[in-house]
Amino acid sequence: MNPDWATVKNVLVMRLDNIGDVVMTAPVLRALKAVLPGVRLTLMVSPGGSAAVPLLPWADDTLVWRAMWQQLGGGTFDPGQEAELIGTLRERRFDAAVLLTSFSQTPHPAALACLFAGIPLRLGESAECAPGLLTHGPPSPTPEAEQQAERNLRLLEAVGIPVRDRALEVQLSGEARGQAAALMPGPYLLLNPYASCSARTYPPEQAARAARLLAEQTGLKVAVTGVAKDRERSGALLAELGPVGVDLLGQTDLATFAALIAGARLVLTNNTSALHLADAVRTPVLVTYSGTDYESQWRPRHAPSVLLRRPTPCHPCYAFECPFHLECLAFSPEEVAQAGLELLARPSPGPGALGTGAPSV
Incomplete structure (x- = not known):
């Protein structure tokens, strides 16, 4: 050192x-x-x-x-x-x-x-x-x-400081885990449909349809998460989910949100904090990953994962708003749901196992 x-x-x-x-x-x-x-x-x-x-x-x-x-x-x-x-x-x-x-x-x-x-x-x-x-x-x-x-x-x-463990990790309190269990007492998928910038956001209604298709195939409920201001734009999304959706928008602090991710069978999200929390707690995560960044910059390193992105000549753009039509996220809900089913079918890697995720498509 x-x-x-x-x-x-x-x-x-x-x-x-x-x-x-x-x-x-x-x-x-x-x-x-x-x-x-x-x-x-x-x-x-x-x-x-x-x-x-x-x-x-x-x-x-x-x-x-x-x-x-x-x-x-x-x-x-x-x-x-x-x-x-x-x-x-x-x-x-x-x-x-x-x-x-x-x-x-x-x-x-x-x-x-x-x-x-x-x-x-x-x-x-x-x-x-x-x-x-x-x-x-x-x-x-x-x-x-x-x-x-x-x-x-x-x-x-x-500066010579050795690093013995390179993985993400977060500490979840018993209180946060208890609050998450009270909100979602049974098995569930977690849908985190919104991102901080529009260029990273897969169309939310399509994400909801993909989550509904997954729920119909697996018999799982869908916990819908987001901040309070997302509620104003969530009507069509919640309607698309119908009775399989559980509206948790604005109802959790970050600790409870992390505990919900830890308890989910699968997380469906954009390139946002939910991706990193899923990696930290080793929950399988399906990311509709826009062309704003290289996948390698933010992808999970330990949680089972799939990152979906269409190749585009403007990648990576690092833009907050897409000047085109989000061609990098041009997936049908059926494609997203199929990727989720395949991820759910993977054998569990077990605690501490290293999984780099599937390649982008």
Whole structure:
């Protein structure tokens, strides 16, 4: 291990993004706890990502902050707010900061704040050159298509911190499991039909038809999940499901949502946080995966999985809205249902088994 990192006791881990991104910090947090005895970990997250923190037992403390540089379209620069952030970081006297970003994000604003706060060790990766902001980073650029959890772990390995377990993991409380069981007392499929951007969203009514076809073939109920604002647009979807559907839109916090995923026979979702939670709890997951990203960047690594995507010349587009007609998600509900039946028919890999999922079609 790099000698500078071998003795750190108070570490800031920063991931200022969405719920799924925060869930994917689990292997980093776990590895730091396993290798650095007595280390105190503070996880710094966005307000939106903070919902995932109760699922990550390795974080000793949480710092929630809406960082200007993470806001879509750029936030409004407020010198007072930035000074407050630097002051908050300085007061906590961190020995080191681990700055987690995706391939398209820069760690330099965060590194600059940490530098001004007097944090001596700053670990991150950037495609840009800014001497003095980061003290440590990987010896060579991480490929753009690298899986996000692996990208995170590569930072630790760059300073010699060994990683013994690379899998996603979340902790589910007995209360969350009990609430999930009360909502869905019998066997069920889980349909999570909405995503944060339209370019990642398979048409919800078609997803509902696919789920209904699966329910008719398996005799299972369909738990429909989403946030409260999804209810306004769910009428046609719920009507398509009919009596097999159980409306849970807006009725769960993230912990209960994760427990519902853990209890499902199969999860049907887009490329969103449900994908990562299913991977963390090893529930089979069928993903209608749009062409916005490479499959390799976000695909499950341990849960049985199938990712469906039509090849398109615009892949990957990284767009929030598709300027065309979502040709990458041009699947019939019957095709989606058939993929789900085939996934359900696979032998269970058992705890700890590695499954990379089926290839895209």
